[in-house]
Amino acid sequence: MDTEEIYQAVSEVCAEILGVSPDAVTASALLRDDLGADSLDFAELAMALEDRTGVSVPNGGFAHVKTIQDVVDAVRNHEYPVTS
Amino acid sequence: MSSRTRVAVTGIGVKSPVGNDIQTFWSGLCAGRSTGRRLSVLDGMDVPIDFGCEVTGFDPSEYLDAKSIRRTDRTTQLGFAAAADAIADAGLTDIDAARCAVVAGSGQGGTKSLEDEFYALVKGGYHRVNPNWVPMIIVNATAALVSIRYNYLGPSLAIATACTSGAHAVGEGARLIREGSADIAVAGGAESPLAPLTISAFALMGALSRRADDPEHASRPFDVDRDGFVIGEGAGFLVLERWDHAVARGANIHAELTGYGRNSDAHHMTVPSPDGAGARSCMELSLRDAGITPDDVVHINAHGTSTPLNDATEAAAINQLFGPRDLPVTSSKGSTGHLIGAAGAVEAVAAVMAVKEGLAHPTANHVERDPKCEIDIVSGTPRKIARGPVISNSFGFGGHNATIVFAPSSW
Numbered sequence: 001m002d003t004e005e006i007y008q009a010v011s012e013v014c015a016e017i018l019g020v021s022p023d024a025v026t027a028s029a030l031l032r033d034d035l036g037a038d039s040l041d042f043a044e045l046a047m048a049l050e051d052r053t054g055v056s057v058p059n060g061g062f063a064h065v066k067t068i069q070d071v072v073d074a075v076r077n078h079e080y081p082v083t084s
Numbered sequence: 085m086s087s088r089t090r091v092a093v094t095g096i097g098v099k100s101p102v103g104n105d106i107q108t109f110w111s112g113l114c115a116g117r118s119t120g121r122r123l124s125v126l127d128g129m130d131v132p133i134d135f136g137c138e139v140t141g142f143d144p145s146e147y148l149d150a151k152s153i154r155r156t157d158r159t160t161q162l163g164f165a166a167a168a169d170a171i172a173d174a175g176l177t178d179i180d181a182a183r184c185a186v187v188a189g190s191g192q193g194g195t196k197s198l199e200d201e202f203y204a205l206v207k208g209g210y211h212r213v214n215p216n217w218v219p220m221i222i223v224n225a226t227a228a229l230v231s232i233r234y235n236y237l238g239p240s241l242a243i244a245t246a247c248t249s250g251a252h253a254v255g256e257g258a259r260l261i262r263e264g265s266a267d268i269a270v271a272g273g274a275e276s277p278l279a280p281l282t283i284s285a286f287a288l289m290g291a292l293s294r295r296a297d298d299p300e301h302a303s304r305p306f307d308v309d310r311d312g313f314v315i316g317e318g319a320g321f322l323v324l325e326r327w328d329h330a331v332a333r334g335a336n337i338h339a340e341l342t343g344y345g346r347n348s349d350a351h352h353m354t355v356p357s358p359d360g361a362g363a364r365s366c367m368e369l370s371l372r373d374a375g376i377t378p379d380d381v382v383h384i385n386a387h388g389t390s391t392p393l394n395d396a397t398e399a400a401a402i403n404q405l406f407g408p409r410d411l412p413v414t415s416s417k418g419s420t421g422h423l424i425g426a427a428g429a430v431e432a433v434a435a436v437m438a439v440k441e442g443l444a445h446p447t448a449n450h451v452e453r454d455p456k457c458e459i460d461i462v463s464g465t466p467r468k469i470a471r472g473p474v475i476s477n478s479f480g481f482g483g484h485n486a487t488i489v490f491a492p493s494s495w
Contacts, residue, residue: 017151019149019151021149039315040155040215040216040219041151043215044154044214044215044216045217047211047212047215048212056211059211
């Protein structure tokens with residue numbers, strides 16, 4: 001998946017899981033403050049994104065995400081794990 | 085009348101196989117409508133029994149947003165909706181949130197979610213398990229959701245006493261008001277047990293009717309041809325209110341909750357005590373609590389599950405306590421099936437309606453009285469009853485008993 005496709009998938013899944021308008025889901029939108037996400041939502045997002053993208057983000061992989069862009073980055077980084 | 089705090093019933097709500105609003109529910113009961121049918125939710129499942137009583141035409145989105153629906157079991161959705169209807173019926177606005185309590189009964193909690201996620205674990209591993217599972221299956225989920233959504237800050241409690249849960253919730257709710265812990269108690273029960281593991285287990289223990297060729301007539305309380313109960317889902321809630329609080333705000337009072345008895349058989353996990361000794365004693369306790377004698381009672385909404393043992397035992401207990409007289413007895417379960425932890429609450433609503441309307445609804449599917457049940461069963465058509473106290477019985481696995489007494493507000 002290219003970044004655009006991942007962004008599209010993240011946007012749609014977040015709108016559905018968080019029950020918000022797709023228009024509100026912008027790259028800089030804050031999941032907690034702008035979109036009303038709580039801790040249970042993050043676990044649901046991980047599962048729904050796995051279904052949608054085939055990328056499995058391990059437990060806690062979304063622990064530090066703040067914005068929609070952070071979610072996109074997390075999915076992309078697990079699709080192409082960074083090797084050091 | 086003693087100086088004890090009086091408890092008014094100012095709101096009622098149901099989601100049941102026989103109706104999702106009070107009018108449809110009561111007219112269905114009075115028509116003796118039967119709701120047993122094949123369950124499509126069990127299609128393709130390896131189950132010994134494939135029929136029950138479903139709530140149809142219920143749309144949770146009329147009560148909850150999409151996220152809340154995803155995060156709640158059907159038990160809680162039904163329970164919340166019935167509670168919301170009762171609260172709306174009571175017209176509760178501008179009340180002191182700290183003085184509002186919630187008591188919700190359920191035998192098993194979120195049964196369907198519990199079973200579904202077990203399959204998910206086995207099939208896909210732990211990371212495929214719904215992260216909302218714990219708040220979905222806990223028995224207190226309904227009580228919690230009502231408190232959260234209505235911002236009720238008083239005691240919020242769950243009761244799990246199998247088939248007596250709903251009745252205990254109503255009775256304990258009344259006690260919270262009597263003891264001064266609350267002015268208002270939203271009290272009831274909810275259960276959605278129509279899932280394969282639960283149905284299989286109830287069937288294997290011999291509790292369920294095997295009348296698969298005629299599910300509509302399978303729930304037939306006190307009938308000579310009964311062969312077990314028909315499992316069902318639903319919810320019932322009452323708004324109980326301190327009498328003077330209800331009067332001061334000009335509330336419409338449906339009935340008064342005048343008595344509550346509860347005890348334990350202390351006998352066996354699934355078998356009632358011999359000759360219904362526990363049931364009889366429970367009814368006596370409720371009458372004493374209400375300050376009345378057996379002769380004052382005008383109608384009994386029986387537990388009447390349609391199992392050979394319960395109905396014979398309950399009839400014996402009624403006979404012993406009330407003696408040979410024309411005391412109309414009915415069982416709502418002929419229409420609704422057995423709603424497990426919701427049954428006592430839904431039947432409490434039926435008892436309130438009987439008080440209000442002066443009518444005992446018939447026992448659906450009751451054709452020929454079992455000679456072992458020497459009581460006066462209302463069947464066929466509703467029967468007029470005198471103005472007076474009506475009692476509602478509930479008896480659960482584990483030997484938990486409860487009887488609630490309702491009376492007309494000016495009795």
